Amino acid sequence: MKLFKSRKNEAGRPDFDRLPRHIAVIMDGNGRWAKKRGLPRTAGHAAGAEVFRKIATYCKDIGIEYFTVYAFSTENWKRPAEEVEAIMKLLEKFLGEALQDMEKNRVKVKFLGDITALSEDLQKLIAETEEISKKYEGVQVNLCVNYGGRDELVRGVNAWIKEHPGQEITEEVLDNHLYTAGIPEPDLIIRPSGEYRLSNFLMWQSAYSELYFTDVLWPDFTTRDMDEAIIAYQSRDRRYGGIK
Ligand code: FPP
Secondary structure, eight states, rough: TTTTTGGGTTTOOOOOTTSSSEEEOOOOHHHHHHHHHTOOHHHHHHHHOOOOOOOHHHHHTTTTTTEEEEEEETTTTOOOHHHHHHHHHHHHHHHOOOOOOHHHHHEEEEESGGGGGGGGHHHHHHHHHHHHHTOOSSSSEEEEEEEEEHHHHHHHHHHHHHHHOOOOOOHHHHHHHHTTTTSSOOOOEEEEEEOOOTTTSSSSTTTTTTEEESSOOGGGGGGGHHHHHHHHHHOOOOOOOOOO
C-alpha cells in the first residue's frame, strides 16, 4: 500500500512514482549517539534497531521493493564480546517479534552473510523467519549479518571453481553465486554519521549505486531524512558509463 501516492507533487517530498527499487543503508553512528548521551554503546545499537524497524516500515508504506541494512560485518567480531552479544540479542528480539507480527506486517525477511557462525538458536530463528516470510510480496528486508563484500566474492568464486573446475567465471555467473543472487543491485546506498566510505558493504553490487551521505547519526535518522536521500537520488543522472 503506497500511503503517500496522492502527495506525489507536494513540495519537498520525493516523487513516489520514481522511487528507487532497492535502498541499502550502513547503519552507522550508534556508538557516538550513545556516547553523546553518556550511555553504553549497546544503548546506541538498541536505538539503531528501533530506527531500522521504523525505516523498514516506511519503505514498505511508500513502496520500496528491497531494503538492505548492514547489521554486522565480518570485521565486527573484533568488538568487545558484550557488544557483539548485545547486537545478537537485538537480532534475536527482532526475529521473535517479526515472527509474531508476520501476518500483520507481511514483510519478506532475508539474511545475507555467513550465518553458520551465529548461535544455533539464532540460526533456527532465521531459517524459520525466512521460510514463513518468503510468500510475502511487500518490501523485502535484507539483513547483512556476518557479511563482508570481499568474503562474499571469494566464497562465490570458490563455489564456482568447485562446481566447474577449470572453467572461467563470468559476471553473470558470479552474480548468481553471491548472497544477493536474484536481488537487484542497490539503486541508492545511504551512509549516515558523516563517514564517507563503503566499509566492505556490497562491493560488487554497488558498482553503479548512487551514494548518499549525511551527518545524522543512525539512531537520529527519520523518515524525513529518508525522503531527503530519495529526493537527492531523484536529482541524479544515472548513465551507467554511457552518455545521454
Ligand atoms: C555501526 O555503528 C553499527 C553496527 C556495527 C551495528 C548495527 C546494529 C544494529 C543497529 C542492531 C541490529 C539489529 C537489528 C534488528 C537490525 P557503530 O557502532 O560503528 O557506531 P560508531 O561509529 O558511532 O561507534
